[in-house]
Amino acid sequence: MRFKLRQTITPIALICIMFAPFTAKSDPVATEFAANVMQDWQIPKEPGHEEVEAYCGACHSLRIVIQQGLDRASWDELLVWMVEEQDMPELEHEERKLILDYLATHLGPDHRP
Amino acid sequence: MDDGMSVSASKTPMSGSDADTNDEGVVNIGRRNFIGKSGLAAASAAVGMTIPFGQNLREGWVPAAQAQTVEGIGGKDGLTILGDRPLNAETPAHLLDDEFTPTKRHFIRNNGIPPEEVDPNTWTLTVDGLVDKPLKLTIADLKNNFEVVEYALQLECGGNGRSFFDPPARGNQWSIGAIACSRWKGVRYADVLKAAGVKSNVVYTAHEGADTHLSGNPDKLPISRGVPIKKAMDSFNLIAFEQNGTALHPMNGAPLRLVVPGWPGSCSQKWLTRIHLRDVVHDGPKMTGSSYRVPAYPVAPGQKVPKEDMVIIESMPVKSLITRPKTELETSDKTLEVGGHAWAGDRKVTALHVSTDFGATWKEADLKDPVNPFAWQNWSAKVSFPQAGYYEVWARATDDTGVTQPFAIAWNPKGYLNNSMHRIAVRVT
Numbered sequence: 001m002r003f004k005l006r007q008t009i010t011p012i013a014l015i016c017i018m019f020a021p022f023t024a025k026s027d028p029v030a031t032e033f034a035a036n037v038m039q040d041w042q043i044p045k046e047p048g049h050e051e052v053e054a055y056c057g058a059c060h061s062l063r064i065v066i067q068q069g070l071d072r073a074s075w076d077e078l079l080v081w082m083v084e085e086q087d088m089p090e091l092e093h094e095e096r097k098l099i100l101d102y103l104a105t106h107l108g109p110d111h112r113p
Numbered sequence: 114m115d116d117g118m119s120v121s122a123s124k125t126p127m128s129g130s131d132a133d134t135n136d137e138g139v140v141n142i143g144r145r146n147f148i149g150k151s152g153l154a155a156a157s158a159a160v161g162m163t164i165p166f167g168q169n170l171r172e173g174w175v176p177a178a179q180a181q182t183v184e185g186i187g188g189k190d191g192l193t194i195l196g197d198r199p200l201n202a203e204t205p206a207h208l209l210d211d212e213f214t215p216t217k218r219h220f221i222r223n224n225g226i227p228p229e230e231v232d233p234n235t236w237t238l239t240v241d242g243l244v245d246k247p248l249k250l251t252i253a254d255l256k257n258n259f260e261v262v263e264y265a266l267q268l269e270c271g272g273n274g275r276s277f278f279d280p281p282a283r284g285n286q287w288s289i290g291a292i293a294c295s296r297w298k299g300v301r302y303a304d305v306l307k308a309a310g311v312k313s314n315v316v317y318t319a320h321e322g323a324d325t326h327l328s329g330n331p332d333k334l335p336i337s338r339g340v341p342i343k344k345a346m347d348s349f350n351l352i353a354f355e356q357n358g359t360a361l362h363p364m365n366g367a368p369l370r371l372v373v374p375g376w377p378g379s380c381s382q383k384w385l386t387r388i389h390l391r392d393v394v395h396d397g398p399k400m401t402g403s404s405y406r407v408p409a410y411p412v413a414p415g416q417k418v419p420k421e422d423m424v425i426i427e428s429m430p431v432k433s434l435i436t437r438p439k440t441e442l443e444t445s446d447k448t449l450e451v452g453g454h455a456w457a458g459d460r461k462v463t464a465l466h467v468s469t470d471f472g473a474t475w476k477e478a479d480l481k482d483p484v485n486p487f488a489w490q491n492w493s494a495k496v497s498f499p500q501a502g503y504y505e506v507w508a509r510a511t512d513d514t515g516v517t518q519p520f521a522i523a524w525n526p527k528g529y530l531n532n533s534m535h536r537i538a539v540r541v542t
Contacts, residue, residue, distance in 0.1 A: 059327040059328050060196070060199060061196045061197045061198040061199075063195070063196040064195070064286075067195070067196075067276075067285075067286040068283050068286075069281040070281060070283055071415075074283060078283055081402075085398070085402070086326075086328065087326065087328035087333060088328070109280055109281055112281060
C-alpha cells in the first residue's frame, strides 16, 4: 500500500491547528502541554517529512522520533523492528530509502533537542 | 475540492464508500464516509498527537480537545512530558523531595494506550498457567481473602538516565526523573501465587495488562514481561489497588497493578489482568530481543552487540538523587543543606557521600534506613563553600556489597541502567 500525502496534509493541518488550542481544558499541565505541541513537536519540512509524519506519526508522537538522535545504521535497525515487532506496514523500497535518508540526515546525533 | 477532504487512493477502494476516482487516482470520499487511514495519519501528524477515536472521524470533522490524552494527565503536577503518544512523563528532581512520592508527582510510563474501562468493582485478575488451581479474582476477592499490607516501594524505569548516553541509545529519553517511591497498598503477590499453588516446574511468571498496542491491533499486547519465580515470591511484591491512600491513578495502572520493586519498572505490570506461570523464561513483548537487556560483557560506546549476547536485566543498580535544593540555586550563604534519596534495587544503601569539588573530596551524608525493604532511603548533608563562585554538588551512594555509583556511563545499546552520579549547580555570590 502506498500513500501519497502531498495534497492532503495542508487542508487538514489548517483545520486542526485552528481549532485544537481553543478547546484545551483548564488543567495547567494539560494547557501547557497542548500549547507546546504545536511549537516543539514538528519535524523539519524537508523532503520525506510527510512520509515520516504519516508512517511514524500514525502510531506514536513525533516527539519520540525527534528525541532519538540515532545514526543511520541504528535508524535502519529501528525501522526493521517497527515492521517485525510493532505492526508498521512494510515499506516499499523507494519510500523506505526516502524515510531512512530523512531520519539519518535531519534527526541524527547532531540534531537531538 | 469543495468537500474539504480527499484521500489519495490505495489500490483497493475502501469498502462501503461512495468513492469516486478521478484521473489522478484521488478518491473523494462522500459525505457520510470516514476520513480513511492515511487521512487519519495525516491529521494525527499535523496535530502532533494521537486522535484516539480517529476511526470514527467523518469528513468535515472539526477537532475538539484531545480529551483522551490531555485528561489522562489531570492529577499530575509539574511532570516533564517526554511524549504524548504513548504518554510518558518524568519528574524534575526538586519535585521528588517528599519522603514518599505523592501520586501527582509519580512518573508516567506507557508502552501502549491505557484502557478506558477501569471500574474497580468489575475488574478481574486471572491467575493461571502452571498452578494447581486457576483463580479468577475481583479486587473485593483480593481484599477479603488475603492480608492487605502497605509498603513504601521504589519503582524505577530501566531506561532512567538514557538521555545522557553518547552515542544516543534508542528509546524514551528519560533524564533523572523516572523514579518514585510511593506508599502502595494491596495484597502480597506471593500470597496469591501460593493460593493458586505454584507447580514445582515453574521457572518464570508472565504478566498481562489491559493496555492496547499503539497500532490499534487488538490481538497484540504492548508489553508482557515477567520475573523469575524466586523474585516473584519475595514478600514485598504487591498486587496493589491503592497508591498513597487512594485509588490508583489511571496513568499509574488503575485499578490494579503489580509493584515489583528493585527491578525495572516494566516488571510491575499496570492495568493488571492476568498472571500466568510458565516452565520457561517468559517471551512476551518486551521480554525478548534487546528489550530490557544489556550485553553480557562490557562494550564500547556505539558497539554493535549480537542479540544472543544480551541478557535480561534483574536488580537495578545503586543510585541516588539530590532533591534539595533545586539545581541552579543562587545563594550568598557559604553553607548549604542538601538532601535527597538513595536506592539500590534488591540491595540496601549503606553510605551516601557528597562532593563540592567535582569528586576530589567526599563528605559522608546522614543516611536513614529505609522504612521497609525496597523503599528508597533519605539522606541529608551540610556542605560549605570556601568562597564565592560556581560549584556542583555531587552525590554518590554505595550499596551493601560495596559497589558505588560510577563517574561515567557503562554504555549499552538500549540505554539502560545509567546510574552515574547526579549533580546539581550552585552559584555562591
